[in-house]
Amino acid sequence: xxxxxxxxxxxxxxxxxxxxxxxxxxxxxxxxxxxxxxxxxxxxxxxxxxxxxxxxxxxxxxxxxxxxxxxxxxxxxxxxxxxxxxxxxxxxxxxxxxxxxxxxxxxxxxxxxxxxxxxxxxxxxxxxxxxxxxxxxxxxxxxxxxxxxxxxxxxxxxxxxxxxxxxxxxxxxxxxxxxxxxxxxxxxxxxxxxxxxxxxxxxxxxxxxxxxxxxxxxxxxxxxxxxxxxxxxxxxxxxxxxxxxxxxxxxxxxxxxxxxxxxxxxxxxxxxxxxxxxxxxxxxxxxxxxxxxxxxxxxxxxxxxxxxxxxxxxxxxxxxxxxxxxxxxxxxxxxxxxxxxxxxxxxxxxxxxxxxxxxxxxxxxxxxxxxxxxxxxxxxxxxxxx
Ligand SMILES: *Cc1c(COP(=O)(O)O)cnc(C)c1O
Numbered sequence: 001x002x003x004x005x006x007x008x009x010x011x012x013x014x015x016x017x018x019x020x021x022x023x024x025x026x027x028x029x030x031x032x033x034x035x036x037x038x039x040x041x042x043x044x045x046x047x048x049x050x051x052x053x054x055x056x057x058x059x060x061x062x063x064x065x066x067x068x069x070x071x072x073x074x075x076x077x078x079x080x081x082x083x084x085x086x087x088x089x090x091x092x093x094x095x096x097x098x099x100x101x102x103x104x105x106x107x108x109x110x111x112x113x114x115x116x117x118x119x120x121x122x123x124x125x126x127x128x129x130x131x132x133x134x135x136x137x138x139x140x141x142x143x144x145x146x147x148x149x150x151x152x153x154x155x156x157x158x159x160x161x162x163x164x165x166x167x168x169x170x171x172x173x174x175x176x177x178x179x180x181x182x183x184x185x186x187x188x189x190x191x192x193x194x195x196x197x198x199x200x201x202x203x204x205x206x207x208x209x210x211x212x213x214x215x216x217x218x219x220x221x222x223x224x225x226x227x228x229x230x231x232x233x234x235x236x237x238x239x240x241x242x243x244x245x246x247x248x249x250x251x252x253x254x255x256x257x258x259x260x261x262x263x264x265x266x267x268x269x270x271x272x273x274x275x276x277x278x279x280x281x282x283x284x285x286x287x288x289x290x291x292x293x294x295x296x297x298x299x300x301x302x303x304x305x306x307x308x309x310x311x312x313x314x315x316x317x318x319x320x321x322x323x324x325x326x327x328x329x330x331x332x333x334x335x336x337x338x339x340x341x342x343x344x345x346x347x348x349x350x351x352x353x354x355x356x357x358x359x360x361x362x363x364x365x366x367x368x369x370x371x372x373x374x375x376x377x378x379x380x381x382x383x384x385x386x
Contacts, residue, residue: 037051089199091120
């Protein structure tokens with residue numbers, strides 16, 4: 001089907017690449033739960049399926065949709081979580097290798113890079129990834145093997161110039177991997193911009209229904225490093241389960257529609273909240289005053305994504321009080337689901353966080369944007385005693 005008449009990504013996603021059940025021709029393929037597969041009489045495995053830890057058809061179906069969305073020639077690999085996907089990239093490096101990572105990034109991965117990667121002989125330096133001179137200065141040609149970037153980066157939605165950082169990485173003999181969870185393939189295609197690997201927490205907007213924990217990597221080139229990542233997934237047993245893969249494929253069918261609606265809602269909220277008397281600052285790359293706006297305009301398409309943050313007047317106390325007063329927004333961590341989520345990030349990130357104490361992170365769902373604004377407006381006023 002992908003080789004058909006150049007159907008658009010939205011069409012290909014809607015039909016999950018046209019996979020049907022070969023026996024019944026059911027338009028929804030069955031969930032493959034087998035842990036092992038018959039060997040051929042000549043001792044070969046002509047189907048390419050040997051054992052459940054590396055091989056599962058339901059997982060491959062979801063992978064084929066994501067590979068299509070990312071234009072990933074080498075394909076995609078699903079993992080049991082975003083963290084399993086991200087750490088697999090680092091675990092595919094050699095002891096002694098050096099990694100450059102962003103100071104502002106997904107907090108749990110930053111902690112792992114800072115506290116655990118060293119036990120595998122990997123050294124990591126953290127830089128402001130939107131400061132190209134700082135990135136250049138942090139790279140040691142020959143020793144740096146990976147630049148890890150995240151854009152827009154959680155929770156300030158800093159924009160990293162993927163093409164520029166890819167050039168720095170490649171000039172030094174390193175690879176660039178991009179955590180594109182907040183952009184999603186609807187808004188940014190890092191591989192087309194020069195990245196070697198793109199990573200998503202599929203827990204977020206790819207699945208979109210807050211009922212699967214999963215992660216994915218996709219690559220442009222099927223090289224030795226990609227083969228090592230595949231081995232890490234297999235030997236560490238980090239593949240996504242078939243039930244989760246089935247749910248993920250179901251979510252992916254509507255992903256382009258959800259992403260469009262959620263980005264439109266986020267833009268609307270960002271604009272209206274910018275004029276709110278109890279909001280000191282709105283962080284959203286779609287706003288002209290956002291420091292990464294110009295790069296975002298060049299590098300993102302179809303809008304600027306579903307994530308924004310607001311800095312509330314009155315500091316941490318007013319921010320926490322605002323989150324306490326919402327009724328439609330759900331007070332919870334995570335992002336990308338159809339339900340809108342609000343979170344006081346500094347509370348969850350703890351000591352050493354670059355997250356300002358007055359910041360509320362907003363994940364825009366698919367509810368009516370007017371309702372979402374009205375709920376926040378009422379909560380902001382109540383938290384400020386009016
Ligand atoms: C959630 C998230 C992760 C981690 O993904 P899990 O599926 O929770 O393991 C990594 N990066 C970003 C940007 C995320 O939002």
